[in-house]
Amino acid sequence: MSNPFDDQGGAFVVLINDRGEHSLWPAAAGIPAGWSTAFEQNRRQACIEYINENWTDMRPRTGAGIQPA
Template sequence: MNTFSYYFTFLVIIFIIGPKSALAQKQDEYKVVVNHEEQYSIWPVNKNPPKGWQETEILGNQAKCQDYIEEVWTDMRPLSIQKMNLPENTEYFVVINHEEQYSIWPKELALPKNWKPTKIHGTLYPCVKYIKKAWTDMRPLSQRKGRMIRKN
């Protein structure tokens, strides 16, 4: 095979399966899902969300979905905790589940099943700030394909 044929074949392969190809872009389409506790996540468009999660109208690539979530989900506590109207000085844990998804939970309450505390704790704002910095991929661990986006 001459050099031209080699490079031409390489370029054709990149065009067909490269990151900007229609095939790759279709695989990278996501939807925003929300549960009854008003917690958000990103889920592949070609898969049904897990039990207890509802699809929203938001579709797009991972960055678009994540930007939407960051815009609307500013509290990050489950709705049931928000409704408790806890005082501003309430201490919280940043908690994480087996899917490496984060939330915020009052230190004084027993943790829900399948959630464990991280080493991070404090009042609401520092916990939210930590999650926004640390949680760079809002897809559940089971739905990641080894690709992550970087937050600036």
């Protein structure tokens, strides 16, 4: 079985968590707890471009109830 994260021709979404972190995610996979859709189903490259344009500060935001280490 091939890895759906590596499927160059597959459909993907962009997820975001409460810390502002983004994730490229296969559209057919379930969305994990704590994440929501930031960019709807599209081509892999379009999702990567969305991430590059919208996640410019790689430092995670401090979310409610999250204490820095």
